[in-house]
Amino acid sequence: MLPISHRRHILRAALATLLLLLGSTAAHAIPAYARQTGASCADCHAGSYGPALTPYGMRFKLNGYTDTDGKGHKIPLSMQLIESHSAPARGDSSTQLSEGDLYLAGRLTDQVGGYVKIEADHTGHNTYNPRLSNVDLRFVAKDLKVHGKDALLGVSVNNSPGFNDPIGALPSFSNLGPSGVTGTLLNPSSPNSLANRVIGASVYGLYDSNWYGELGTYRALPTSQQDRLGYNVAGDPGRLSDTGYFRLAYMKDMKRQFFSAGVVGLTTKRQLPRSGPSDDLTDLGYDLTYQYLGNREHIVQVAYVNILERRDYGSAPVIGGVQARDHGNVHDQTASVTYTFKQSYGLSVSHMKSTGSNDVARYGPSGSPDTTSNVLTVFWTPFGRDDSYTSIANLKLAANWFRFTRFNGRGDDIFFAPPGARPTNAGDLNAFFVTASLAF
Amino acid sequence: MLNPIVRQTLRLAAMALLAGGWALASPVRAGDAKAGADVFKSECAECHAVKEGRNKKGPSLFGIVGRKAGSVTDYEYSDALKQSPWTWTPQQLHTYLSQPAKIANPGTKMKYDGLTDAKQLDDLISYLDTLH
Numbered sequence: 091m092l093p094i095s096h097r098r099h100i101l102r103a104a105l106a107t108l109l110l111l112l113g114s115t116a117a118h119a120i121p122a123y124a125r126q127t128g129a130s131c132a133d134c135h136a137g138s139y140g141p142a143l144t145p146y147g148m149r150f151k152l153n154g155y156t157d158t159d160g161k162g163h164k165i166p167l168s169m170q171l172i173e174s175h176s177a178p179a180r181g182d183s184s185t186q187l188s189e190g191d192l193y194l195a196g197r198l199t200d201q202v203g204g205y206v207k208i209e210a211d212h213t214g215h216n217t218y219n220p221r222l223s224n225v226d227l228r229f230v231a232k233d234l235k236v237h238g239k240d241a242l243l244g245v246s247v248n249n250s251p252g253f254n255d256p257i258g259a260l261p262s263f264s265n266l267g268p269s270g271v272t273g274t275l276l277n278p279s280s281p282n283s284l285a286n287r288v289i290g291a292s293v294y295g296l297y298d299s300n301w302y303g304e305l306g307t308y309r310a311l312p313t314s315q316q317d318r319l320g321y322n323v324a325g326d327p328g329r330l331s332d333t334g335y336f337r338l339a340y341m342k343d344m345k346r347q348f349f350s351a352g353v354v355g356l357t358t359k360r361q362l363p364r365s366g367p368s369d370d371l372t373d374l375g376y377d378l379t380y381q382y383l384g385n386r387e388h389i390v391q392v393a394y395v396n397i398l399e400r401r402d403y404g405s406a407p408v409i410g411g412v413q414a415r416d417h418g419n420v421h422d423q424t425a426s427v428t429y430t431f432k433q434s435y436g437l438s439v440s441h442m443k444s445t446g447s448n449d450v451a452r453y454g455p456s457g458s459p460d461t462t463s464n465v466l467t468v469f470w471t472p473f474g475r476d477d478s479y480t481s482i483a484n485l486k487l488a489a490n491w492f493r494f495t496r497f498n499g500r501g502d503d504i505f506f507a508p509p510g511a512r513p514t515n516a517g518d519l520n521a522f523f524v525t526a527s528l529a530f
Numbered sequence: 531m532l533n534p535i536v537r538q539t540l541r542l543a544a545m546a547l548l549a550g551g552w553a554l555a556s557p558v559r560a561g562d563a564k565a566g567a568d569v570f571k572s573e574c575a576e577c578h579a580v581k582e583g584r585n586k587k588g589p590s591l592f593g594i595v596g597r598k599a600g601s602v603t604d605y606e607y608s609d610a611l612k613q614s615p616w617t618w619t620p621q622q623l624h625t626y627l628s629q630p631a632k633i634a635n636p637g638t639k640m641k642y643d644g645l646t647d648a649k650q651l652d653d654l655i656s657y658l659d660t661l662h
Contacts, residue, residue, distance in 0.1 A: 128586040133576045146576040159585045160606035345572045385568035386575075476579055 120195045120205070121482050121529050122168040123150070124474075128159030130481035131474030132433040136381070136389045138474030139486040139527070141263060142428060144383065145343040148256040152296055154228035154244055155196060155203035166196025170529045179520040188212045188525075191223070202229050221320025223286055225249045239298040246292050250285040251308060251335050252276050254292070257350050259377045259393040266395075266424045268444035270461030271453060271498055274399040274422045275356050275373050277444075282362060284308065284327045287316050292335060302352070304337040313364075328362030339377075348381040354397070367404030373397050389430040397422045407451070414451035420459070421445045433475050438467040455506050458499025466491045483530040494519040561649070566657025569650045577640075580661050588640060594618050595659040610637030620655050627651060 120140075124131055127150070132138040134147030143151070150157050170191040177183040190210045197203040207223040230244035252260035261267030261277045262285060273280025292306025310330045313323040339352030357372040375397030382390040399420040406416040426440040443462050450457035467490045474484035494516040497504040503513035570580075579585070582592040589605035599616040600607040614635060616622050628651055631640040645651045 128579070128584060129576065133586075144576075157587055159587065161585065161604060383572070385571040476575065476581070 120168050120193050121484070122164065122166050122193060122195045123155065124482040125164045126159070126166070126196050127157050128161070129157075130476050130478075131471075131484050132386070132476070132481075135474075136383075136391055136428070136433065137430045137436045137469060137486075138433050138471040139469075139484050139529070141258060141265060142391055143256075143258040144381070145341075145348045148258065148341070151254075151258075152230075152242060152244070152256045152294075152302075153203075153232060154201065154230035155205060156200055156228075156230065158197060164196065166194055168193040168195060168529060170527060172528075173526045175524045177522045180514070180518040186212050190218065201231065202227075204228060219320055221286070222249075224253050225286075226254045228254075236297060241298070242296040244294050246294060246304075246306070247289070248292070249287070249289050250278065251288070251290065251306070251356050252354065253285075254294075255304075255337060255339075255354075256296075256302060257339060257341065257352060257377070257379055259350075259352075259379050259395055260354060260375075261395065261397075261422070261424065264393070264395075264424075264426070266426055266440050266442060266465075268422050268424065268442040268461050268463065270444045270459055272420055272446055272459045273444055274375075274397045274420050275358065275371055276354065276375060276397050277422050282325055282327050284310070284330075286319075287311055287321055287325070287327050288330065290333070290335070294337075299343070300341055302337070302339040302341060304335070306335040308333045308335065308358075326362070326364070328360045328366075329364040330358045330360055331368075333358040346382070346384050348379075348383065350377070350379045352377050361404075369404050370402040371399060373399045386433055387431070389428075389433070391426075391428045391430075393424075393426050395422075395424045409451040412451040415447070415449045418447040418449055418452075420447075434471050436467075436469045436471075438465070438469070440465045454498060456499040460496055460499040462494070462496040464491075464493045464495075466493075484528075486525075486527040486529075488523075488525045488527070490523040490525070492519075492521045492523070493517075561652030561654070561656035563653070563656040563660050565650075566653035566655070569645075569654040570657055573642075573645060573650075573654065591658060592661050594661060595620060595623070595655075608637055608639045610635050611639075620659065623655050623658065624651060627654070 123134070134144055134150055136142055136144055170193070171187065172189040174188040175183065175185040189212065192208045194206040195204065204227040206225050208220060209223040210218040210220040213219045226246055226248040228244055228246050230242060232242050234241040234243060246254040248254045250262045252262035255263060258264060261279070267273065267277035267279040269279040271281070275284055277283065278285035288308040288310050290306050290308030292304050294302065294304035296302050308330065310327050311319070313326050316326060317323055334357050336355045337352065339350055341350040342348065354375045354377065355373060359368045360371055361368050375395065377393065377395040379393045401418045401420065403414070403416050406414045421444065423443045424440065426438065428436060428438040430436040441464050444460065446459040448457040453459045467488055469486055469488040471484055471486045472478065473480050475481060495501060497516045497519060500516070502515045504516055505514050507513040574591070577586050577588040578591045580591055582590060584590050585602065585605045589602040595618055597618050599614045599618060600612040626634045627645050629644045631638050631642040645654065
């Protein structure tokens, strides 16, 4: 079995990831895009602040971030500041400027555009750690015809599989993924996740406005480069080889409603640690989304993502006197519903579940990596609509409740406290956050 | 040779038939502008603003009814629309919006599949007529 100190390290890393993700759930609203297109924040994001995309926002992304109002070049820069108050169930509350972001985002030509986020996270003692967050650089050939139908073909260079997906339901973009002692490759909340520590390229196409397909490959950045880009090498995703990504989705925009159904796959051979044996990992998932948009007064967005990972381990070591299994599965599922009123007031509920095959050597005495958590968010975005004071800058005030009901396969004593020590229960990981995000 | 009276009668009948056919094919009825505002939000608002001088991916629709096509000075139109002789009368808007834009005006930048619901189209045009 893994030593307790190692399991605690995994937990700390998982929680740090979770807090970062929670802090940045509003982190994809880019006023530079609004200035470039003349559009409002609300045209691309139902709640006038990201990340959840409307069908129009999806098309903007598919077009390589190049759409414009035709009034010349705009400065492709935006900033975001996030002040947050966190109140964990166990531990001290704190209030701080938790994140500052710089976005280089916009069009270079009619066919080349991109999104680059540089993020500085508060790390305590008035210090901030800058890091290169999401990158998505695109070349796109628009207005093509295939068999008489409209088509689009593009290339995306990005650093997180799924982030560049137009639908935005996959965990890399939605920032919604179960956070636990293990997780799938496509889930950025997994320990040693690929997010922002890999670089890859994919070719994508849209046929007849409805059919989306993508094929790509990735490689892990050297640890020295991860370090230079602001990432602790302890979170290295390992050495990746023979990595392939595919995506196929059907999207139907009916103006007042939208739905999509898609499949996604990611396969790789991973050496973690890099000098260790190679594990064969294959993710296969599907996602379903629906949006009721109506006249934009009442918007409901529903998404369900189901990703199953098959693991064939390169070794089956004996840990703590127990033989590890030579193969296993991990299964991440996320369901979310968001209601937005007048493109300003919103309520969002998410349910996240990760389960895996039993392995006492790898996951501790319970043998289970299962995690279940929920997030409830209420928010208000006063600006960012056509009829608001400003349509190209915004503020988002949000209250978030994070709730764990299971961790390490258990509700109580999730770290297997030794006799006499105070046990930690899943509920002790609960937290309440209030965030004020300003984007301009 | 036909009697002039018969010729005139036939001419009038043909004109009446043409006018009747045209009216049947593309009637413009007074719509509900309030309902049209909702149609606008669903169908048009992502690409067009109603505020004067504010262009999005498409030009501002302030004062659209009665405006000459391709005439917003700070918007970069397609050649197809710049060269069109149209004035956006309710009838012309009805013709244009009831079919895919690429058929109504080949070469246009506007990507729109057309609004086939006749009532919604009448409501929308009535709403557009209020934007002055």
